[in-house]
Amino acid sequence: MKRLFLLLIFFSGICLFPFYTWAKLKIVATIFPFYDFARQIVEKRGETILIVKPGVDLHHFEPKPSDILALKGADFFVFGGTWVEPWTEKIVRSVRSGPPELIDLSEELELKTTRVAVKDPHIWLDFSYVAKMIDKMAKSFAKRDKENSDFYLRNGEAYKEKIRALDQKYKESLASCKIKTIVHAGHYSFGYLAERYNLNYIAAYPQGMESEPKASQLKNMKEVIKRTGAKYIFYEELVNPKVASIISRELKLGMLKLNPGGNVPKKRFDAGITFLEIMEENLESLNRGLECK
Numbered sequence: 347m348k349r350l351f352l353l354l355i356f357f358s359g360i361c362l363f364p365f366y367t368w369a370k371l372k373i374v375a376t377i378f379p380f381y382d383f384a385r386q387i388v389e390k391r392g393e394t395i396l397i398v399k400p401g402v403d404l405h406h407f408e409p410k411p412s413d414i415l416a417l418k419g420a421d422f423f424v425f426g427g428t429w430v431e432p433w434t435e436k437i438v439r440s441v442r443s444g445p446p447e448l449i450d451l452s453e454e455l456e457l458k459t460t461r462v463a464v465k466d467p468h469i470w471l472d473f474s475y476v477a478k479m480i481d482k483m484a485k486s487f488a489k490r491d492k493e494n495s496d497f498y499l500r501n502g503e504a505y506k507e508k509i510r511a512l513d514q515k516y517k518e519s520l521a522s523c524k525i526k527t528i529v530h531a532g533h534y535s536f537g538y539l540a541e542r543y544n545l546n547y548i549a550a551y552p553q554g555m556e557s558e559p560k561a562s563q564l565k566n567m568k569e570v571i572k573r574t575g576a577k578y579i580f581y582e583e584l585v586n587p588k589v590a591s592i593i594s595r596e597l598k599l600g601m602l603k604l605n606p607g608g609n610v611p612k613k614r615f616d617a618g619i620t621f622l623e624i625m626e627e628n629l630e631s632l633n634r635g636l637e638c639k
Contacts, residue, residue: 377426386505401609484502
């Protein structure tokens with residue numbers, strides 16, 4: 347009798363396990379920050395899948411058939427809008443009537459432009475925008491999975507508090523900087539951040555990374571460094587630091603890493619790095635390079 351009872355429990359578990367797996371939310375996100383925001387909200391009550399894999403160059407990414415297949419059975423497709431991620435346009439057209447449900451995180455946000463009048467896609471580097479993205483995702487997840495709605499909403503509020511605290515930390519730290527210009531030997535990615543904290547910003551690649559930076563741009567960067575008395579030049583994680591190295595040797599500068607947060611190296615991804623941790627590291631570099639108190 348006891349053996350029969352144990353067998354019933356065992357087979358009941360087999361029957362229930364597929365249901366549990368099926369019941370979890372499945373969220374497909376395009377890039378690392380959106381992926382990380384989603385996983386902080388759903389934790390183990392959802393499966394979050396990243397399309398643009400760690401270490402991949404965002405500027406030249408084109409989805410493969412396997413990336414499209416990841417959307418099969420998904421509840422949500424989280425992306426930055428077709429202005430932010432033009433390669434998503436075909437995907438959006440194919441699934442517009444759902445499933446999955448589309449969560450366009452750039453909706454109702456004011457997209458700023460770069461110095462060459464191109465829309466700046468790095469919306470996650472304005473932390474006030476991040477709070478809105480979190481709110482949008484948490485409410486969407488709660489609406490779909492009513493049984494766990496309170497869980498998602500609580501996690502969303504908790505994460506927004508962390509973002510607000512980070513925003514305040516940036517404001518206080520960067521308000522005290524001796525140097526007010528970020529000279530960045532990478533692509534134009536910190537425009538939102540610089541504007542939010544009243545800093546100037548110059549990048550080696552003002553529009554994209556399809557070609558080498560112009561000689562006039564490099565000359566301008568060196569002139570700004572000399573004028574401000576900066577002791578460091580910033581380089582970009584996941585981008586060859588050759589431009590930073592050349593200017594560093596010529597002007598005898600130190601080099602400091604910044605990561606725009608759009609993607610991370612595979613090793614760091616596997617170690618569980620988070621968006622908040624990357625932004626804390628960036629602030630350390632900015633404090634040092636801009637000589638903040």
